[in-house]
């Protein structure tokens with residue numbers, strides 16, 4: 001197995017999911033995805049440079065990392081939505097390199113997108129039916145065996161209804177998808193992805209834009225998927241979700257896997273602290289609430305208002321955001337002076 005970086009700190013030496021030592025690119029006891037030498041360049045920029053990655057079967061794995069780390073690009077490559085410059089990978093023992101996206105989905109690996117792809121001018125039910133796989137046969141065959149096709153249609157509609165009920169979208173069955181809230185669309189996209197009964201579901205920022213009232217049910221749905229035997233891989237900036245539901249965390253920075261391990265230890269890894277929480281590298285995350293750091297990150301990247309909203313939702317306070325706002329206000333006059341002509 002190729003070595004990727006210097007040995008991580010704060011990571012357990014062994015773990016039940018791992019065959020050998022825990023660390024970036026470590027081998028798993030029962031991997032469902034194995035990737036080797038996957039690289040993707042955009043012009044001179046190397047977006048992904050993953051030497052080795054294994055995703056444990058039947059577990060919930062979080063893929064985290066700062067903006068631009070290469071997480072979505074890695075998702076796109078694994079699912080056939082983008083082509084790598086180099087690399088091979090397998091899913092459930094079958095090579096999927098250069099396999100187009102629709103075939104990847106048929107093989108049992110489906111994904112959702114950061115920005116939801118539900119079709120607004122179709123009903124919620126029709127969106128669901130689109131997610132069903134094509135096991136019933138197509139074209140001529142379908143026309144010749146209409147009764148069989150009808151049977152299949154009844155079957156998939158029943159499945160859609162079952163999933164809509166599970167995701168509490170049954171009341172919206174006949175509504176246009178465009179009328180759903182952002183959070184409901186996320187749920188619809190997840191429900192639709194499940195229409196084909198995938199072995200692996202990959203969720204790209206499932207929490208982004210989700211109303212706090214829906215957060216708990218979304219977390220519950222993801223946990224249920226695991227209980228049903230589905231492997232889950234998700235990209236997320238929401239540390240609440242990462243620490244609460246993941247069994248395993250993989251950290252990317254600058255295209256590479258810089259750390260991996262169980263959530264309770266990976267957050268103390270020096271590589272994670274350096275890469276993901278850069279400004280706080282000298283602080284012990286064991287004593288610091290990771291959510292407080294998240295508030296600071298949001299304040300830096302999205303502004304104090306967004307940070308205050310997050311803080312209120314997750315911590316039930318606004319004091320950290322207020323403090324940041326005060327500090328910003330104190331330093332603001334200097335900036336204005338230097339900016340003035």
Ligand SMILES: Nc1ncnc2c1ncn2[C@@H]1O[C@H](COP(=O)(O)OP(=O)(O)OP(=O)(O)O)[C@@H](O)[C@H]1O
Nearest residue numbers: 042045046047065066067068069070071072073074
């Ligand atoms: N289609 C593209 N063309 C050019 N550059 C791209 C393209 N897609 C991604 N990149 C670049 O590749 C790098 C990795 O981007 P990517 O979106 O995969 O990161 P990410 O970790 O998913 O970030 P975020 O958390 O912000 O979604 C970034 O530098 C990005 O600008």
